Amino acid sequence: MNMKMLSIHSLRNILAIVIITGIGYMVYTANPSSVVTPKAEAGTGENVSGYIWSENIGWISLNSTTDGSAVSYGVNISPMTGTGTFSGNAWNSNIGWISFDRTATGNPPSAPFNGGSGPIAQVDWSTGAVTGWARALSACQNNLVDAFGNCTGSGAGNAAGGWDGWIQLSGTWANGVVVNTVTGIFSGYAWGDIVTGWIDFAPLVGGLPIPDMAIVSGLSCTQSNPTFFWGACTASCVGNPSPRNVVGTQTGACSDGTIPAAPITQSCGTLLTTCTATPGNPVCGDGVCSVEETSSSCLLDCKPKTKFWQF
Numbered sequence: 276m277n278m279k280m281l282s283i284h285s286l287r288n289i290l291a292i293v294i295i296t297g298i299g300y301m302v303y304t305a306n307p308s309s310v311v312t313p314k315a316e317a318g319t320g321e322n323v324s325g326y327i328w329s330e331n332i333g334w335i336s337l338n339s340t341t342d343g344s345a346v347s348y349g350v351n352i353s354p355m356t357g358t359g360t361f362s363g364n365a366w367n368s369n370i371g372w373i374s375f376d377r378t379a380t381g382n383p384p385s386a387p388f389n390g391g392s393g394p395i396a397q398v399d400w401s402t403g404a405v406t407g408w409a410r411a412l413s414a415c416q417n418n419l420v421d422a423f424g425n426c427t428g429s430g431a432g433n434a435a436g437g438w439d440g441w442i443q444l445s446g447t448w449a450n451g452v453v454v455n456t457v458t459g460i461f462s463g464y465a466w467g468d469i470v471t472g473w474i475d476f477a478p479l480v481g482g483l484p485i486p487d488m489a490i491v492s493g494l495s496c497t498q499s500n501p502t503f504f505w506g507a508c509t510a511s512c513v514g515n516p517s518p519r520n521v522v523g524t525q526t527g528a529c530s531d532g533t534i535p536a537a538p539i540t541q542s543c544g545t546l547l548t549t550c551t552a553t554p555g556n557p558v559c560g561d562g563v564c565s566v567e568e569t570s571s572s573c574l575l576d577c578k579p580k581t582k583f584w585q586f
Contacts, residue, residue: 321349321363325489327461328478329471332369341487342366350375352398352454352491361396361407370470371413373442380410381426384441396444398454405444405452405463411470414440442467442474452476459491503527508543512550520545 324338336342338349350363361375374380375396383389388396388407396407415426416434431439444465445451452463461476476489510523523546527539559573570579 321351322354322492323350323352323363323489324492325461325487326478326485327365327489328475329367329467329473330475331470331472332367335365335367335373335474337365337489339366348372354494358394359398359400360394361398361409362394365409367411370411370440373409373411375409379412379425380408380440381415381429383408383410384429384439400456403454403456405454407444409442409444409465411438411440411442411467414438414470438468438470440470442471454491456494459494461489461491505541505543508546510546510548512548518547518549521548521550 321338324341326341327335327337329335336344339345339347340349344366348364348366350361350365352362353360363375364379365373365375367373372379375394377388377392377395380395383395388394394407396405396409398405410426412420412424412426414435415428415432417432418434419426419428419430419432421427426440429439429441431437442465445463446466448464448466450463452461452465454461463476465474465476466472467474478485504527505525506528508523508525510521512521523543524540525543527541559568560575562576564573564577568577570577
């Protein structure tokens with residue numbers, strides 16, 4: 276892949292799409308529902324949505340819920356409790372499907388993930404940094420594509436004008452693609468060489484973020500999250516009605532309103548609280564001889580009655 280380090284250009288007019296000419300490249304102009312069912316869909320739970328912007332080919336949709344397509348497609352990232360691996364497909368009306376699945380793309384041309392099996396793109400949930408690749412599948416036309424539309428080699432197809440379709444999500448440039456681990460919002464740039472050029476994952480229109488910004492939904496807050504905090508220290512008990520010190524507990528929460536993947540609690544010292552005896556759960560030594568207690572079961576609360584005989 277030719278990695279020309281070009282300066283990042285400002286967004287061109289959003290109503291104009293630059294059509295690459297003179298490269299013999301297959302250009303799609305139809306809605307995805309009229310082309311073909313996407314390969315290796317991420318499934319019904321694709322959690323990435325919104326648009327990203329290529330300086331050359333225009334808008335790229337990350338989910339059919341964004342563009343209203345009749346064909347179900349989308350990009351998915353495994354949750355914060357998982358590995359952060361990408362899967363699924365994005366769509367551009369000029370170059371077609373852009374896949375994050377190795378079975379469809381073949382092996383990337385260089386590290387990372389350029390051999391073996393498994394994902395070709397991944398996010399590090401500790402930092403939000405994204406590494407790896409995506410690929411425009413039409414770049415494999417015509418001689419590097421199988422009967423299922425999957426690429427069979429890493430190079431450019433004979434109808435692609437020399438472009439291999441690979442899009443690198445981070446590299447030697449300073450601002451590669453990043454996912455905000457709190458909000459799920461994308462930022463940064465990917466590089467797709469001679470056809471897509473720079474791809475902006477957080478495009479601005481009129482200096483403001485677009486309404487359908489690229490975002491990962493449903494992220495679960497974790498204890499390592501920057502906005503994680505401990506809730507109020509509370510204590511409760513069942514037992515002696517008198518006030519006494521009880522070990523307290525507190526539950527973790529996140530300021531953005533998300534819920535930890537699993538309840539997280541910890542002890543938080545001792546608090547003075549009043550415990551209340553509960554019927555059916557007597558506490559021996561609370562000074563009350565309940566109906567569940569006898570002198571045999573709790574001599575402290577239930578004294579045996581002394582009988583006096585009169586002569």
